[in-house]
Amino acid sequence: MAAENAEKTAPVISREGSTEIHAKTAGSKAVKIILITVSVLFLFVMLVMPLITVIYEAFRKGLAPYLEAISDPDTVSALLLTLEATVIAVVINTVFGLFAAWAISKFRFHGKKVLVTLIDLPVTVSPIIAGLIFVLTFGRQSVIYPFLESIDFMVVYAVPGIILATVFVTFPFISREILPVLDAQGTDEEEAAALMGAKGFTIFRRITLPHIKWALMYGIVLCAARAMGEFGAVSVLSGHLRGKTVTLPLQVEILFGDNKFMPAFAVSSILVVLAILILIVRSIVEYVGKRKKGENSQS
Amino acid sequence: MYIELRDINKSYGSFKASDNVNFGIEKGKLVALLGPSGSGKTTILRMIAGLEKPDSGEIEIDGRVVNGIPASERGIGFVFQSYALFRYMTVFDNIAFGLKVRRMNKAEINERVNGLIKLIGLEGFGKRYPSQLSGGQRQRVAFARALAPNPQVLLLDEPFAAIDAKVRQELRKWLKDMIHQLGVTGIFVTHDQDEAIEVSDEIIVTNKGRVDQTGTPIDIYRHPTTAFTSSFFGVTSELSDYMSFRSFDDIGEYDKAIVRPEFVKITKKNEFQKYKSSAVEGVVRDAQFRGNSIEVTVNCNNSTFSARRGLDEPAVEIGEKVDVFIYRIFVTHGDDVKLLKNNALREETVVI
Amino acid sequence: MKTNKRLIPGFGISMGITLALLSIMVLIPLASLVVFTAKMDLSDIIKVITRPRVVASFEVSLLTSFIASVINAVMGVILAWVLVRYDFPGKRILDGMIELPFALPTAVAGISLTSLYADTGWIGGLFADMGIKIAYTRVGITIALIFIGIPFVVRTVQPVLEKIDPLYEEAAGILGASRTRIFRKVILPELRPAVFTGFGLAFGRCLGEYGSVVFIAGNQPYETEITPLIIMSELQEYDYPSATAIALVMLAAAFLILFLVNLIQIGNSKILKGGH
Secondary structure, X not given: OHHHHHHHHHHHHHHHHOHHHHHHHHOOHHHHHHHHHHHHHHHHHXXXXXXXHHHHHHHOOOHHHHHHHHOOHHHHHHHHHHHHHHHHHHHHHHHHHHHHHHHHHHOOOOOHHXXXXXXXXXXXXXXXXXXXXXXXXXXXXXXXXXXXXXXXXXXXXXXXXXXXXXHHHOOOHHHHHHHHHHHHHOOHHHHHHHHOOOOHHHHXXXXXXXXXXXXXXXXXXXXXXXXXXXXXXXXXXXOOOOOOOOOHHHHHHHHHHOOOHHHHHHHHHHHHXXXXXXXXXXXXXXXXXXXXXXXHHOO | OOEEEEEEEEEXXXXXXXXXXEEEEOOOOEEEEEOOOXXXXXXXXXXXXXXXXXXXXXXXXXXXXXXXXXXXXXXXXXXXXXXOOOOOOOHHHHHHHHHHHOOOOHHHHHHHHHHHHHHXXXXXXXXXXXXXXXXHHHHHHHHHHHHOXXXXXXXXXXXXXXXXXXXXXXXXXXXXXXXXXXXXXXXXXXXXXXXXXXXXXXXXXXXXXXXXXXXXXXXXXXXXXXXXXXXXXXXXXXXXXXXXXXXXXXXXXXXXEEEOHHHEEEEEOOOOOOOHHHOEEEEEEEEEEOOOOEEEEEEEOOEEEEEEEOOOOOOOOOOOEEEEEEOEEEEEEOOEEXXXXXXXHHHHXXXX | OOOOOOOOOOHHHXXXXXXXXXXXHHHHHHHHHHHHHHOOOHHHHHHHHOOHHHHHHHHHHHHHHHHXXXXXXXXXXXXXXXXXXXXXXXXXXXXXXXXXXXXXOHHHHHHHHHHHHOOOXXXXXXXXXXXXXXXXXXXXXXXXXXXXXXXXXXXXXXXXXXXXXXXXHHHHHHOOOOHHHHHHHHHHHHHHHHHHHHHHHHHHHHHHOOHHHHHHHOOOOOXXXXXXXXXXXXXXXXXXXXXXXXXXXXXXXXXXXXXXXXXXXXXXXXXXXXXX
């Protein structure tokens, strides 16, 4: 705690006294202007223009065709499926993230590093490979396929496959955000509480949760964003059955492939709005979280 | 004995943290576990608390063996070195936590917590968060939190380590008074001998996982029984060959000859020195003002050690030749220690 | 030494839930990949991955990912520098925007970049006048991959840059070093591990990227066909052995990159902490 504080505050304190040198290394005004211009231009071309394109193309033919495009039954059912997969992914990964982070940060056991690596694995493999491994596990050539068929539970080219793929690609998102916070916090407070006879859930709710609140929210936001937009893995497992196994990103792909550009961008615009919302929430969560942390660590 | 440890052993891998530890503590005493880092003192404290389990041996508190009893049911309060205050709870909630866990009713909790806040002198701070307190205040809150459920034993892990020197002094006295006033049995861990001497009723010296010596502070200071305690306590210097100083008995083989500043008398050549015949000549290497005395370091018979001179005595200068008389020497051999008195003193008693 | 299994409750249940979910979601699916691979012949695997079309896809994927990651490494350092060291209006928005490629679904990015860089698009049109095609070429793929990789280097370099103690720069400044010299000799060495880490992460992500690339790539065999797309088409033809064989190569590449990134981080912490 003390070391953490020292690390956080020291640069701030010393920075004030050294603005001159900083300005010196930061360079002359010309360099500053050039670098800012380059950055702004780069981000404008790479990030902003694609967004403008989406909105422009979506409303190119006016509001009525836009509304018509986004109220298309296939699009609506795609939206519902996306929400379903997203909610399930967030719930499962939150449960997983909390328990995994608790186990990893509060106890010592062998193979901890291996466990952490395995949890992180899903984000390091290509989404296509993620899809592939579920096809191999549940598809026609799998050993459990006859069993799945007998109970009429289809995974590949069906909704369960889409949900599995979505959970998989977002698997570590929440544990990853919580873990560093819990690690930095240590186990002192929990030990003290346990020593006074508090039970597991009480310790978690009263002692641990306040520490990880913001990290947890941030993790949920990231998880939701990624779950909503997942394309590759879902694409492998979906089979593209319109109105049944098509999520919003897949609907975009289908429409674009059919040369229905305007509707494709109209559907995309929903996702763009959601993405921007997520970025705003992320900024707020991060800002408030940092401020809280600042308040709590000043002595 | 109120608390008793019998044949306690504990290892972490190949590291032996406790090696056949035995001791007992009387009710109401404030005891210091003193030793250098890695000596196993914290492990002992944590085993008494139930934070660690001994590999073998028994721990008894108030007549019952507590080995199988979880930490929360041992009737102990624990003050962590870092305090481990709940950072997201107010001072009030921190102190109340242990009571809430015990499902005490609200009115009782309020009364008890407010009483404790008053006891620790932090009235009006109940709504503050730990981050808004000074180090000393945090320590008091940790103390109150540990005391809230009325424990019979209070365990403190390096309670003053995180506090700056000035406040530390004040808190030491406060803690000592408080524990005696409340009548609980206290054990605290420290690596600071001054702290142990000043605060505790009794000291348990630990070294390399073993209990080296137990006794009152004055006892241990005056009569160290092991080589370790004799060199650990006080400001000590080693003499390269004690027989080169007049007039000590030759005990034959030995490892170290240790002197403390108060064992040494330095006098200027023109000053009166009663035992001049037993003094040897030394050269002043350094003289430092220490607030209430002057610490004089001398080089004498190939050894360097120091002594104190009063502020009212004539000043000595660096390079000055002085008379050095040594009253006592601790001589260690293996684990044993012998106190050698200068024979000049004995002769005098015989004469008189 | 400080933690005690028995004191803090919940080890059994949290470990149980963690391992159960990990098994269902990650271990069993991965095991099925291993089982499926074990049933295949090594010679068959080699035959599949040495097919000219597959080899060409490796080349396309590696080349475009590499170029995109290098560009992102350079731009990432500039962006991090601008965001940490300068103050200007709109900085917070710029900072928030960096994360957009994480938040925006890749399919949306894909179709949007495609229409932007197509010959009829706003940017593609400008280049088309000069006779340069972007969409449906390797340049198009690279642009999609730059988009995907932007956040990685910025977000690894930014915290390091924030933490660099100005004292070092002051010290160098007092010693009379020039601005560029301070940057090269004092700041850059501090940033280097972070830049490599960010580069590695971006590179790994680019190799596996599918959604944003398929639309703009044109998917011409031997020319603009990326490896993930080949796996996808094998899967659509139910040729699981071929898909698996190619996937193994990609997995190997991903792990190699991850390994190198870890190596850099370990090496760096050795310098800073002197061992362990």
